[in-house]
Amino acid sequence: MTNSDESAIRLGLLLPFQIAQLHSALNAQAKVIISAYGDLNLAQWRIVRVVALGIENTTTPVRKATGIDKSQFSKMLGALEQKGYVVLHPYENDKRQHVIELTDKARKAHERLGPVLDERQRHLVATLTEDELAVIYKSIKVLANAAQKTDFDIPAPEQEEE
Protein backbone atom coordinates (compact mmCIF):
# COMPACT_ATOMS: atom_id res chain seq x y z
CA MET A 1 0.00 0.00 0.00
CA THR A 2 3.04 2.23 0.13
CA ASN A 3 4.16 2.85 -3.41
CA SER A 4 1.35 4.14 -5.62
CA ASP A 5 2.57 5.42 -8.95
CA GLU A 6 -0.40 4.74 -11.17
CA SER A 7 -3.01 5.19 -8.52
CA ALA A 8 -5.93 5.35 -10.92
CA ILE A 9 -5.11 2.06 -12.55
CA ARG A 10 -4.20 0.48 -9.29
CA LEU A 11 -7.48 1.46 -7.77
CA GLY A 12 -9.34 0.10 -10.74
CA LEU A 13 -7.38 -3.07 -10.55
CA LEU A 14 -8.25 -3.51 -6.95
CA LEU A 15 -11.99 -3.31 -7.16
CA PRO A 16 -12.72 -7.03 -7.35
CA PHE A 17 -10.02 -7.60 -4.83
CA GLN A 18 -11.52 -5.16 -2.39
CA ILE A 19 -14.92 -6.67 -2.85
CA ALA A 20 -13.44 -10.06 -2.15
CA GLN A 21 -11.92 -8.72 1.05
CA LEU A 22 -15.14 -7.11 2.07
CA HIS A 23 -17.05 -10.27 1.38
CA SER A 24 -14.59 -12.27 3.37
CA ALA A 25 -14.91 -9.93 6.33
CA LEU A 26 -18.69 -9.90 6.19
CA ASN A 27 -18.74 -13.64 5.90
CA ALA A 28 -16.50 -14.15 8.87
CA GLN A 29 -18.59 -11.77 10.90
CA ALA A 30 -21.81 -13.51 10.04
CA LYS A 31 -20.27 -16.84 10.76
CA VAL A 32 -19.14 -15.84 14.23
CA ILE A 33 -22.51 -14.42 15.09
CA ILE A 34 -24.51 -17.31 13.73
CA SER A 35 -22.38 -20.05 15.13
CA ALA A 36 -22.50 -18.41 18.55
CA TYR A 37 -26.19 -19.21 18.58
CA GLY A 38 -26.33 -22.76 17.50
CA ASP A 39 -25.28 -25.34 15.03
CA LEU A 40 -26.40 -23.65 11.84
CA ASN A 41 -24.05 -22.48 9.17
CA LEU A 42 -24.61 -19.54 6.91
CA ALA A 43 -26.40 -21.34 4.14
CA GLN A 44 -28.66 -23.15 6.56
CA TRP A 45 -29.48 -19.96 8.34
CA ARG A 46 -30.41 -18.26 5.10
CA ILE A 47 -32.84 -21.00 4.31
CA VAL A 48 -34.44 -20.73 7.72
CA ARG A 49 -34.63 -16.99 7.44
CA VAL A 50 -36.28 -16.92 4.05
CA VAL A 51 -38.93 -19.33 5.25
CA ALA A 52 -39.36 -17.62 8.60
CA LEU A 53 -39.90 -14.27 6.94
CA GLY A 54 -42.64 -15.83 4.90
CA ILE A 55 -40.95 -14.97 1.66
CA GLU A 56 -41.10 -18.47 0.26
CA ASN A 57 -41.75 -21.93 1.56
CA THR A 58 -41.22 -24.33 -1.31
CA THR A 59 -37.87 -25.63 -2.34
CA THR A 60 -37.14 -24.07 -5.69
CA PRO A 61 -38.18 -20.52 -4.80
CA VAL A 62 -36.30 -20.73 -1.52
CA ARG A 63 -33.27 -22.01 -3.30
CA LYS A 64 -33.35 -19.19 -5.78
CA ALA A 65 -33.98 -16.60 -3.08
CA THR A 66 -30.97 -17.79 -1.14
CA GLY A 67 -28.81 -18.12 -4.22
CA ILE A 68 -27.48 -21.49 -3.15
CA ASP A 69 -26.37 -24.08 -5.64
CA LYS A 70 -28.94 -26.82 -6.00
CA SER A 71 -26.56 -29.54 -5.00
CA GLN A 72 -25.58 -27.85 -1.83
CA PHE A 73 -29.13 -26.77 -1.18
CA SER A 74 -30.21 -30.36 -1.16
CA LYS A 75 -27.52 -31.24 1.34
CA MET A 76 -28.18 -28.26 3.57
CA LEU A 77 -31.87 -29.00 3.60
CA GLY A 78 -31.11 -32.57 4.51
CA ALA A 79 -28.94 -31.37 7.36
CA LEU A 80 -31.65 -29.00 8.55
CA GLU A 81 -34.16 -31.81 8.56
CA GLN A 82 -31.84 -34.13 10.41
CA LYS A 83 -31.12 -31.52 13.05
CA GLY A 84 -34.79 -30.99 13.56
CA TYR A 85 -35.10 -27.50 12.17
CA VAL A 86 -37.47 -28.27 9.34
CA VAL A 87 -40.03 -30.80 8.30
CA LEU A 88 -40.46 -31.53 4.63
CA HIS A 89 -43.87 -32.16 3.20
CA PRO A 90 -44.78 -33.20 -0.31
CA TYR A 91 -45.86 -30.34 -2.50
CA GLU A 92 -49.01 -31.14 -4.37
CA ASN A 93 -48.62 -28.59 -7.13
CA ASP A 94 -45.28 -29.99 -8.10
CA LYS A 95 -44.31 -33.33 -6.73
CA ARG A 96 -40.65 -32.77 -7.45
CA GLN A 97 -40.53 -30.06 -4.87
CA HIS A 98 -41.19 -30.03 -1.15
CA VAL A 99 -42.91 -27.67 1.20
CA ILE A 100 -40.56 -26.53 3.92
CA GLU A 101 -42.09 -26.18 7.35
CA LEU A 102 -40.11 -24.77 10.21
CA THR A 103 -40.17 -26.46 13.58
CA ASP A 104 -40.38 -24.64 16.88
CA LYS A 105 -36.67 -25.07 17.19
CA ALA A 106 -36.12 -23.16 13.98
CA ARG A 107 -38.60 -20.47 14.90
CA LYS A 108 -36.97 -19.96 18.25
CA ALA A 109 -33.57 -19.78 16.67
CA HIS A 110 -34.87 -17.22 14.27
CA GLU A 111 -36.44 -15.17 17.01
CA ARG A 112 -33.19 -15.05 18.88
CA LEU A 113 -30.87 -14.55 15.98
CA GLY A 114 -32.98 -12.30 13.82
CA PRO A 115 -32.71 -9.24 16.06
CA VAL A 116 -28.99 -9.68 16.44
CA LEU A 117 -28.49 -9.80 12.71
CA ASP A 118 -30.82 -6.86 12.29
CA GLU A 119 -28.64 -4.92 14.61
CA ARG A 120 -25.62 -6.01 12.71
CA GLN A 121 -27.17 -4.67 9.54
CA ARG A 122 -27.91 -1.39 11.21
CA HIS A 123 -24.37 -1.26 12.44
CA LEU A 124 -23.06 -1.92 8.96
CA VAL A 125 -25.00 0.76 7.17
CA ALA A 126 -24.91 3.21 10.06
CA THR A 127 -22.13 5.31 8.63
CA LEU A 128 -23.56 5.41 5.14
CA THR A 129 -26.09 7.88 3.91
CA GLU A 130 -29.16 6.90 1.97
CA ASP A 131 -27.68 8.34 -1.18
CA GLU A 132 -24.56 6.31 -0.75
CA LEU A 133 -26.57 3.19 -0.13
CA ALA A 134 -28.52 3.85 -3.28
CA VAL A 135 -25.31 4.17 -5.23
CA ILE A 136 -24.06 0.94 -3.74
CA TYR A 137 -27.14 -1.03 -4.61
CA LYS A 138 -27.17 0.31 -8.10
CA SER A 139 -23.47 -0.38 -8.53
CA ILE A 140 -23.77 -3.91 -7.26
CA LYS A 141 -26.37 -4.55 -9.88
CA VAL A 142 -24.30 -2.97 -12.61
CA LEU A 143 -21.15 -4.74 -11.59
CA ALA A 144 -22.82 -8.10 -11.22
CA ASN A 145 -24.09 -7.63 -14.72
CA ALA A 146 -20.71 -6.59 -16.06
CA ALA A 147 -19.23 -9.62 -14.38
CA GLN A 148 -21.16 -11.83 -16.74
CA LYS A 149 -18.90 -11.09 -19.66
CA THR A 150 -16.03 -13.51 -19.81
CA ASP A 151 -14.84 -13.26 -23.39
CA PHE A 152 -12.36 -10.45 -23.38
CA ASP A 153 -10.10 -10.19 -26.32
CA ILE A 154 -7.86 -13.06 -25.65
CA PRO A 155 -4.73 -13.55 -27.73
CA ALA A 156 -5.55 -17.16 -27.01
CA PRO A 157 -2.28 -18.99 -26.53
CA GLU A 158 -3.56 -22.54 -26.89
CA GLN A 159 -7.13 -22.08 -25.93
CA GLU A 160 -9.94 -23.90 -27.71
CA GLU A 161 -13.67 -23.22 -27.70
CA GLU A 162 -16.20 -25.44 -26.03
Place this chain on the structure above:
Amino acid sequence: MTNSDESAIRLGLLLPFQIAQLHSALNAQAKVIISAYGDLNLAQWRIVRVVALGIENTTTPVRKATGIDKSQFSKMLGALEQKGYVVLHPYENDKRQHVIELTDKARKAHERLGPVLDERQRHLVATLTEDELAVIYKSIKVLANAAQKTDFDIPAPEQEEE
Protein backbone atom coordinates in the same frame (compact mmCIF):
# COMPACT_ATOMS: atom_id res chain seq x y z
CA MET B 1 -37.74 -10.61 -5.33
CA THR B 2 -41.47 -10.30 -5.86
CA ASN B 3 -43.09 -9.44 -2.58
CA SER B 4 -41.46 -6.46 -0.92
CA ASP B 5 -43.41 -5.09 1.99
CA GLU B 6 -40.72 -3.77 4.22
CA SER B 7 -38.36 -2.80 1.45
CA ALA B 8 -36.08 -0.67 3.58
CA ILE B 9 -35.43 -3.40 6.08
CA ARG B 10 -35.25 -6.06 3.47
CA LEU B 11 -32.77 -4.06 1.49
CA GLY B 12 -30.65 -3.55 4.55
CA LEU B 13 -30.82 -7.20 5.32
CA LEU B 14 -29.72 -8.08 1.85
CA LEU B 15 -26.56 -6.05 1.69
CA PRO B 16 -24.12 -8.78 2.72
CA PHE B 17 -26.06 -11.19 0.61
CA GLN B 18 -25.82 -9.03 -2.47
CA ILE B 19 -22.15 -8.50 -1.91
CA ALA B 20 -21.73 -12.23 -1.65
CA GLN B 21 -23.50 -12.64 -4.96
CA LEU B 22 -21.43 -9.96 -6.59
CA HIS B 23 -18.27 -11.49 -5.27
CA SER B 24 -19.30 -14.84 -6.57
CA ALA B 25 -19.91 -13.42 -10.04
CA LEU B 26 -16.65 -11.51 -10.10
CA ASN B 27 -14.83 -14.54 -8.88
CA ALA B 28 -16.25 -16.76 -11.54
CA GLN B 29 -15.36 -14.23 -14.18
CA ALA B 30 -11.79 -13.91 -12.99
CA LYS B 31 -11.50 -17.64 -12.78
CA VAL B 32 -12.54 -18.14 -16.37
CA ILE B 33 -10.16 -15.49 -17.64
CA ILE B 34 -7.20 -16.62 -15.61
CA SER B 35 -7.61 -20.30 -16.19
CA ALA B 36 -7.87 -19.67 -19.92
CA TYR B 37 -4.29 -18.52 -19.78
CA GLY B 38 -2.58 -21.15 -17.78
CA ASP B 39 -2.53 -23.22 -14.69
CA LEU B 40 -2.70 -20.48 -12.09
CA ASN B 41 -5.65 -19.96 -9.84
CA LEU B 42 -6.79 -16.66 -8.46
CA ALA B 43 -4.72 -16.70 -5.31
CA GLN B 44 -1.61 -17.74 -7.17
CA TRP B 45 -2.14 -15.06 -9.75
CA ARG B 46 -2.50 -12.42 -7.09
CA ILE B 47 0.77 -13.43 -5.54
CA VAL B 48 2.50 -13.24 -8.89
CA ARG B 49 0.93 -9.90 -9.61
CA VAL B 50 1.91 -8.30 -6.35
CA VAL B 51 5.48 -9.38 -6.82
CA ALA B 52 5.53 -8.50 -10.52
CA LEU B 53 4.29 -5.01 -9.81
CA GLY B 54 7.14 -4.59 -7.40
CA ILE B 55 4.85 -3.91 -4.49
CA GLU B 56 6.37 -6.47 -2.18
CA ASN B 57 8.68 -9.44 -2.46
CA THR B 58 8.87 -11.06 0.94
CA THR B 59 6.33 -13.49 2.21
CA THR B 60 4.54 -11.73 5.00
CA PRO B 61 4.02 -8.41 3.22
CA VAL B 62 2.92 -10.21 0.06
CA ARG B 63 0.55 -12.32 2.06
CA LYS B 64 -0.99 -9.29 3.66
CA ALA B 65 -1.16 -7.40 0.40
CA THR B 66 -3.03 -10.24 -1.22
CA GLY B 67 -5.22 -10.86 1.77
CA ILE B 68 -4.76 -14.57 1.61
CA ASP B 69 -5.02 -16.75 4.68
CA LYS B 70 -1.60 -17.75 5.88
CA SER B 71 -2.27 -21.42 5.58
CA GLN B 72 -3.44 -21.16 2.04
CA PHE B 73 -0.68 -18.77 1.21
CA SER B 74 1.86 -21.35 2.20
CA LYS B 75 0.25 -23.93 -0.03
CA MET B 76 -0.16 -21.59 -2.96
CA LEU B 77 3.43 -20.54 -2.71
CA GLY B 78 4.46 -24.15 -2.63
CA ALA B 79 2.40 -24.79 -5.73
CA LEU B 80 3.90 -21.79 -7.48
CA GLU B 81 7.34 -23.01 -6.69
CA GLN B 82 6.58 -26.49 -7.89
CA LYS B 83 5.14 -25.21 -11.14
CA GLY B 84 8.21 -23.15 -11.71
CA TYR B 85 6.72 -19.71 -11.32
CA VAL B 86 8.75 -18.61 -8.35
CA VAL B 87 11.99 -19.34 -6.62
CA LEU B 88 12.15 -18.94 -2.88
CA HIS B 89 15.22 -17.60 -1.22
CA PRO B 90 15.95 -17.32 2.47
CA TYR B 91 15.34 -13.88 3.86
CA GLU B 92 18.23 -12.76 5.97
CA ASN B 93 16.40 -10.15 7.98
CA ASP B 94 13.88 -12.66 9.22
CA LYS B 95 14.60 -16.29 8.71
CA ARG B 96 10.99 -17.25 9.16
CA GLN B 97 10.14 -15.53 5.95
CA HIS B 98 11.27 -16.01 2.37
CA VAL B 99 12.12 -13.75 -0.50
CA ILE B 100 9.97 -14.46 -3.53
CA GLU B 101 11.63 -14.23 -6.90
CA LEU B 102 9.65 -14.59 -10.09
CA THR B 103 10.90 -16.77 -12.90
CA ASP B 104 10.69 -15.86 -16.57
CA LYS B 105 7.66 -18.07 -16.79
CA ALA B 106 5.87 -15.98 -14.21
CA ARG B 107 6.92 -12.74 -15.81
CA LYS B 108 5.69 -13.87 -19.20
CA ALA B 109 2.39 -14.98 -17.72
CA HIS B 110 2.05 -11.61 -16.09
CA GLU B 111 2.79 -9.79 -19.32
CA ARG B 112 0.12 -11.71 -21.16
CA LEU B 113 -2.54 -11.70 -18.50
CA GLY B 114 -2.07 -8.24 -17.13
CA PRO B 115 -3.50 -6.39 -20.12
CA VAL B 116 -6.49 -8.68 -20.32
CA LEU B 117 -7.32 -8.10 -16.68
CA ASP B 118 -6.79 -4.41 -17.15
CA GLU B 119 -9.38 -4.46 -19.86
CA ARG B 120 -11.70 -6.40 -17.67
CA GLN B 121 -11.37 -3.72 -15.02
CA ARG B 122 -12.14 -1.05 -17.53
CA HIS B 123 -15.17 -2.98 -18.61
CA LEU B 124 -16.33 -3.33 -15.05
CA VAL B 125 -16.12 0.30 -14.10
CA ALA B 126 -17.13 1.57 -17.51
CA THR B 127 -20.71 2.27 -16.57
CA LEU B 128 -19.88 3.92 -13.28
CA THR B 129 -19.05 7.56 -12.85
CA GLU B 130 -16.07 8.77 -10.91
CA ASP B 131 -18.29 9.98 -8.14
CA GLU B 132 -19.94 6.64 -7.86
CA LEU B 133 -16.61 4.90 -7.82
CA ALA B 134 -15.48 7.17 -5.06
CA VAL B 135 -18.56 6.32 -3.05
CA ILE B 136 -17.94 2.64 -3.62
CA TYR B 137 -14.37 2.74 -2.48
CA LYS B 138 -15.22 4.71 0.56
CA SER B 139 -18.11 2.42 1.39
CA ILE B 140 -16.07 -0.70 1.00
CA LYS B 141 -13.60 0.67 3.47
CA VAL B 142 -16.30 1.66 5.91
CA LEU B 143 -18.13 -1.63 5.58
CA ALA B 144 -15.00 -3.71 5.90
CA ASN B 145 -14.24 -1.84 9.03
CA ALA B 146 -17.74 -2.30 10.40
CA ALA B 147 -17.46 -5.97 9.62
CA GLN B 148 -14.75 -6.31 12.21
CA LYS B 149 -17.15 -6.06 15.09
CA THR B 150 -18.43 -9.43 16.12
CA ASP B 151 -19.65 -8.90 19.65
CA PHE B 152 -23.20 -7.76 19.24
CA ASP B 153 -25.34 -7.96 22.29
CA ILE B 154 -25.88 -11.62 22.57
CA PRO B 155 -28.41 -12.90 25.10
CA ALA B 156 -26.17 -15.95 25.19
CA PRO B 157 -28.65 -18.80 25.52
CA GLU B 158 -26.63 -21.73 26.75
CA GLN B 159 -23.32 -20.75 25.40
CA GLU B 160 -20.20 -21.52 27.37
CA GLU B 161 -16.75 -20.07 27.04
CA GLU B 162 -13.87 -22.08 25.76
Place this chain on the structure above:
DNA sequence: ACTTGATTGTTGACTTTTCCACCTTTTTGC
Protein backbone atom coordinates in the same frame (compact mmCIF):
# COMPACT_ATOMS: atom_id res chain seq x y z
C1' DA C 1 -53.29 -40.33 -24.37
C1' DC C 2 -48.39 -40.55 -25.69
C1' DT C 3 -43.90 -38.96 -26.45
C1' DT C 4 -40.29 -35.64 -26.26
C1' DG C 5 -37.72 -32.22 -23.96
C1' DA C 6 -36.95 -29.41 -20.06
C1' DT C 7 -36.90 -28.82 -14.70
C1' DT C 8 -36.11 -30.31 -10.28
C1' DG C 9 -33.91 -32.73 -6.83
C1' DT C 10 -30.71 -36.30 -5.22
C1' DT C 11 -26.51 -38.56 -4.90
C1' DG C 12 -21.56 -39.57 -4.94
C1' DA C 13 -17.01 -38.40 -6.29
C1' DC C 14 -13.96 -34.80 -6.49
C1' DT C 15 -11.71 -30.22 -5.75
C1' DT C 16 -11.13 -26.25 -3.16
C1' DT C 17 -11.25 -23.67 0.93
C1' DT C 18 -11.04 -23.09 5.73
C1' DC C 19 -9.81 -24.28 10.33
C1' DC C 20 -6.62 -25.76 13.87
C1' DA C 21 -2.82 -27.56 16.29
C1' DC C 22 2.03 -27.80 16.09
C1' DC C 23 6.79 -26.38 15.14
C1' DT C 24 10.39 -22.98 14.22
C1' DT C 25 12.20 -18.44 14.47
C1' DT C 26 12.23 -14.01 16.33
C1' DT C 27 11.39 -10.70 19.80
C1' DT C 28 10.84 -9.12 24.49
C1' DG C 29 11.58 -8.84 29.43
C1' DC C 30 14.35 -9.97 32.95
Place this chain on the structure above:
DNA sequence: GCAAAAAGGTGGAAAAGTCAACAATCAAGT
Protein backbone atom coordinates in the same frame (compact mmCIF):
# COMPACT_ATOMS: atom_id res chain seq x y z
C1' DG D 1 22.22 -14.06 27.52
C1' DC D 2 18.06 -16.80 28.61
C1' DA D 3 13.44 -17.93 29.23
C1' DA D 4 8.88 -16.71 27.95
C1' DA D 5 5.90 -14.80 24.61
C1' DA D 6 4.72 -13.60 19.97
C1' DA D 7 4.71 -14.17 15.01
C1' DG D 8 5.39 -16.85 10.83
C1' DG D 9 4.90 -21.06 8.46
C1' DT D 10 3.41 -25.93 7.76
C1' DG D 11 0.49 -29.85 7.18
C1' DG D 12 -3.52 -32.59 8.16
C1' DA D 13 -8.47 -32.74 8.92
C1' DA D 14 -12.90 -30.99 8.24
C1' DA D 15 -16.14 -28.22 5.86
C1' DA D 16 -17.81 -26.13 1.82
C1' DG D 17 -18.42 -25.99 -2.82
C1' DT D 18 -18.38 -27.95 -7.64
C1' DC D 19 -19.54 -31.20 -11.09
C1' DA D 20 -21.71 -34.81 -13.60
C1' DA D 21 -24.94 -38.41 -13.87
C1' DC D 22 -29.49 -40.09 -12.83
C1' DA D 23 -34.50 -40.48 -11.61
C1' DA D 24 -38.88 -38.29 -11.07
C1' DT D 25 -41.96 -34.91 -12.66
C1' DC D 26 -43.92 -31.54 -15.49
C1' DA D 27 -45.09 -29.02 -19.92
C1' DA D 28 -46.07 -29.05 -24.68
C1' DG D 29 -47.07 -30.60 -28.87
C1' DT D 30 -48.83 -34.35 -31.66
